[in-house]
Amino acid sequence: DAGITQSPRHKVTETGTPVTLRCHQTENHRYMYWYRQDPGHGLRLIHYSYGVKDTDKGEVSDGYSVSRSKTEDFLLTLESATSSQTSVYFCAISPGPPTGELFFGEGSRLTVL
């Protein structure tokens, strides 16, 4: 299994509070991603990173920011959580082209009340 650790695994918070989810990898892969999974929507890309301090937006980036100061860590921040951000969040890593496979973490379940 790819060495990916997400923390926290479960979090309950209130509307308007900031939340940070952490993804840590031990594989030294260049690419890191944050997805959210919601019923009827599958997996949707929030943000991704293609190197230290290099990030880009995905399909559903509004309300989220990311940072990557080290190869192994990719942080997802909800500046002011809303109930629509209640979801399961998955971090993924990839060595990049040409192999291209994504390896996923176990997921972080976030509930915003």
Next chain:
Amino acid sequence: DQQVKQNSPSLSVQEGRISILNCDYTNSMFDYFLWYKKYPAEGPTFLISISSIKDKNEDGRFTVFLNKTATHLSLHIVPSQPGDSAVYFCAASGNTGNQFYFGTGTSLTVIP
């Protein structure tokens, strides 16, 4: 707008029979396609992939077929086993950047 679509939310198959999961895509620039399997409370795990230069890739009981003309791919599982019961996601990526787009998933139930 969904660029990768899985129009069947669920599928039930008898053990030993063939399971066929379908996926359609709208972006002709996609050149790499993958299937992932997901059990409850776990992250998705990679199953099989195919490059756009091929039309078939086989790995044990799993075969992926790609029809570029129809912008359609399918996953065949033969023979189906109860342990194959999971949600299956198809995904696609293009040659610009390394973004992966996922479908909404198909929940497969293999009945013993």
